[in-house]
Amino acid sequence: MNAFNNRDLIILSKYMDTNTAAFEQQVRSIHAMLYLVEGTEQFCQAHEVIDLNHYRIIQKSYLVRKIISDPIKPFVFLFNKN
Numbered sequence: 001m002n003a004f005n006n007r008d009l010i011i012l013s014k015y016m017d018t019n020t021a022a023f024e025q026q027v028r029s030i031h032a033m034l035y036l037v038e039g040t041e042q043f044c045q046a047h048e049v050i051d052l053n054h055y056r057i058i059q060k061s062y063l064v065r066k067i068i069s070d071p072i073k074p075f076v077f078l079f080n081k082n
Helices: 018-039 040-046 063-068
Strands: 046-053 057-058 076-080
Touching: 040 046, 040 063, 046 063, 057 063, 057 076
Parallel strands: none
Antiparallel strands: 046 057, 046 076
């Protein structure tokens, strides 16, 4: 579990006597899933940019990535599609 110390997780289990090796395997599996879900590409697919300067909504993920990597501009908003 030393490789994943940069994240705090709360894991609830209904079984009291869990094996330490099995528990660490579950934590590794959860970290692997979260790594895939929390990537930049998934973030850009789940968000869109509302640009009030040009009166447009940007939904393409490569354009969203470009806009969020640029310096902050006034009246450009990041909106979650969910």
